[in-house]
Amino acid sequence: MLRLGLLQPSDGDNLNPILQVKGLSKIYGPGCPSCFELTGPEKDTNLCPICGTVISVRGIDFDLYEGEILGIIGESGSGKSTVVKSLFFDETPEQGTADYYEHGVPVSLFEQNAAAKRRLRNQSFGMVYQNPHLGLNFDISAGGNIAERLLVNGTPNYGKIRARGIELLKRTEVLIERMDEKPSSFSGGMQQRVQIAKALATNPPLLFLDEVTTGLDLSVQAAILDLILEIQEEQKTAMIAVTHDLGVIRLLANRTLVMKYGQIVESGLTDQILEDPQQEYTQKLIASAL
Amino acid sequence: METNQPILRLEGFEKTFYLHAQGKSIPSAQQVNLEVFSGQLTALVGPTGSGKSSVLKGIYRTYLSSAGEIWYHTKAGEQIDIAQAQEHQVLELRKSEIGFVTQFLHVPPRRTTLQLVAEPMIKRGVGHEEANQQAGALLDSLQLPQRLWELPPSTFSGGEKQRVNLARGFAAQPRLLLLDEPTASLDPATSELVVQHILKLKDAGTALLAIFHHPELVERLGDVIVRLEPPKETQSTQGKSR
Numbered sequence: 001m002l003r004l005g006l007l008q009p010s011d012g013d014n015l016n017p018i019l020q021v022k023g024l025s026k027i028y029g030p031g032c033p034s035c036f037e038l039t040g041p042e043k044d045t046n047l048c049p050i051c052g053t054v055i056s057v058r059g060i061d062f063d064l065y066e067g068e069i070l071g072i073i074g075e076s077g078s079g080k081s082t083v084v085k086s087l088f089f090d091e092t093p094e095q096g097t098a099d100y101y102e103h104g105v106p107v108s109l110f111e112q113n114a115a116a117k118r119r120l121r122n123q124s125f126g127m128v129y130q131n132p133h134l135g136l137n138f139d140i141s142a143g144g145n146i147a148e149r150l151l152v153n154g155t156p157n158y159g160k161i162r163a164r165g166i167e168l169l170k171r172t173e174v175l176i177e178r179m180d181e182k183p184s185s186f187s188g189g190m191q192q193r194v195q196i197a198k199a200l201a202t203n204p205p206l207l208f209l210d211e212v213t214t215g216l217d218l219s220v221q222a223a224i225l226d227l228i229l230e231i232q233e234e235q236k237t238a239m240i241a242v243t244h245d246l247g248v249i250r251l252l253a254n255r256t257l258v259m260k261y262g263q264i265v266e267s268g269l270t271d272q273i274l275e276d277p278q279q280e281y282t283q284k285l286i287a288s289a290l
Numbered sequence: 291m292e293t294n295q296p297i298l299r300l301e302g303f304e305k306t307f308y309l310h311a312q313g314k315s316i317p318s319a320q321q322v323n324l325e326v327f328s329g330q331l332t333a334l335v336g337p338t339g340s341g342k343s344s345v346l347k348g349i350y351r352t353y354l355s356s357a358g359e360i361w362y363h364t365k366a367g368e369q370i371d372i373a374q375a376q377e378h379q380v381l382e383l384r385k386s387e388i389g390f391v392t393q394f395l396h397v398p399p400r401r402t403t404l405q406l407v408a409e410p411m412i413k414r415g416v417g418h419e420e421a422n423q424q425a426g427a428l429l430d431s432l433q434l435p436q437r438l439w440e441l442p443p444s445t446f447s448g449g450e451k452q453r454v455n456l457a458r459g460f461a462a463q464p465r466l467l468l469l470d471e472p473t474a475s476l477d478p479a480t481s482e483l484v485v486q487h488i489l490k491l492k493d494a495g496t497a498l499l500a501i502f503h504h505p506e507l508v509e510r511l512g513d514v515i516v517r518l519e520p521p522k523e524t525q526s527t528q529g530k531s532r
Contacts, residue, residue: 015378068381229398254381268354269351269352269377272351272352272354276307276352276354278308278354283309283311
């Protein structure tokens with residue numbers, strides 16, 4: 001490979017891929033031979049005019065390295081959320097492979113059986129959704145949500161689970177006195193903090209963030225983004241941050257993929273995407289934000 | 291034998307922007323050739339619009355070059371063409387070898403000045419306490435008042451921001467430092483402090499490629515001077531407007 005021998009990693013931890021995705025495709029509908037030909041950014045639609053199938057994502061390729069934050073930006077319907085939901089096993093893609101490197105050994109995600117997928121989801125990956133109802137169980141307390149994730153991972157004793165819950169909620173700045181309340185009594189920003197605490201419970205090497213700050217007050221957004229950055233710096237967690245907000249990309253991501261109608265139209269270093277966008281769509285996106 | 295090898299060599303570097311919405315090409319730097327050596331400063335000079343900043347941004351890969359090669363000689367002794375390098379290679383170079391100080395301060399919000407200056411050192415592996423101490427020393431040497439250290443620089447004046455920017459750039463101790471008008475908003479006294487820093491960096495073997503607002507700084511600090519000419523299209527429009 002080109003990369004080998006060219007650079008000595010300064011602290012040896014970030015020139016290894018943790019995830020390699022190739023040819024990922026997901027459609028909703030029956031599909032027909034013309035679907036891929038008649039949809040995509042240049043056709044300005046993700047809906048097949050012949051069979052009515054929605055081509056949510058198609059032929060997505062990317063690598064994620066240990067400890068880096070990759071941004072995926074695009075408008076509604078670009079398929080950006082489908083990418084992370086497929087990787088977190090919320091959706092089942094039709095095509096493509098995703099290799100997750102567990103202690104350097106590739107694990108082909110979509111070929112795993114249900115038990116192995118559950119283990120990866122509960123232990124190795126974390127997900128923070130835009131909608132806290134998807135990430136939290138609203139029938140049990142904030143502390144209970146964290147306990148649930150620790151229990152399925154085999155943490156045996158109540159004291160340890162409680163202690164870890166307190167540690168996580170402290171870290172994410174949720175008042176410990178409120179840990180026995182249900183998430184429904186929390187503000188939107190607090191619910192996101194509990195979701196982050198739950199996602200981090202097992203110290204997962206890989207975290208997916210799906211529009212985590214969308215719909216929150218600006219000051220709350222800032223605090224959540226700062227928290228995510230601090231956690232990334234402390235734990236070197238690799239993350240994929242899906243957003244439609246250029247400000248979030250600018251703050252969080254080293255590299256960025258730009259998606260439109262299911263495909264990647266452009267990818268690059270985040271500052272390059274923002275200052276020297278190449279594609280017409282990206283130029284329009286950046287121009288409309290300023 | 292290899293000691294006189296440049297750390298950076300540009301061959302036929304060009305940058306042209308294409309604006310899809312307007313269907314228009316905007317030429318910036320054209321046919322730029324230059325070399326930068328360890329312990330020396332190469333100064334880029336030329337009129338507005340000749341693409342001086344585009345050259346620096348092309349080397350840092352904030353801009354994608356339109357033509358040419360950007361050969362960088364790494365610490366490990368390899369030659370790498372930054373124009374063609376993979377994104378992760380570029381990120382690694384930015385982290386450990388190439389620094390960039392622009393006229394503008396682009397830093398994460400809500401962090402104190404001291405944190406921001408200590409950060410490049412912490413990334414290099416310096417302990418937190420020592421990094422804070424050195425950050426303080428750097429800010430002190432650029433005469434940024436201590437009462438500002440615990441504040442985020444977002445509300446600072448132009449000159450104060452520029453000093454934070456310079457302190458961050460110096461703190462990273464890069465092998466190659468790119469400077470885009472680092473003294474543009476500084477008073478003469480502070481500007482002189484920056485000059486002393488740059489002379490120290492040269493003595494320590496840092497390679498510098500710089501754009502200066504003041505011609506006398508080019509005179510004092512430049513070991514190699516590279517003059518850029520504006521692209522022809524720009525020349526003609528400038529001629530009309532004058």
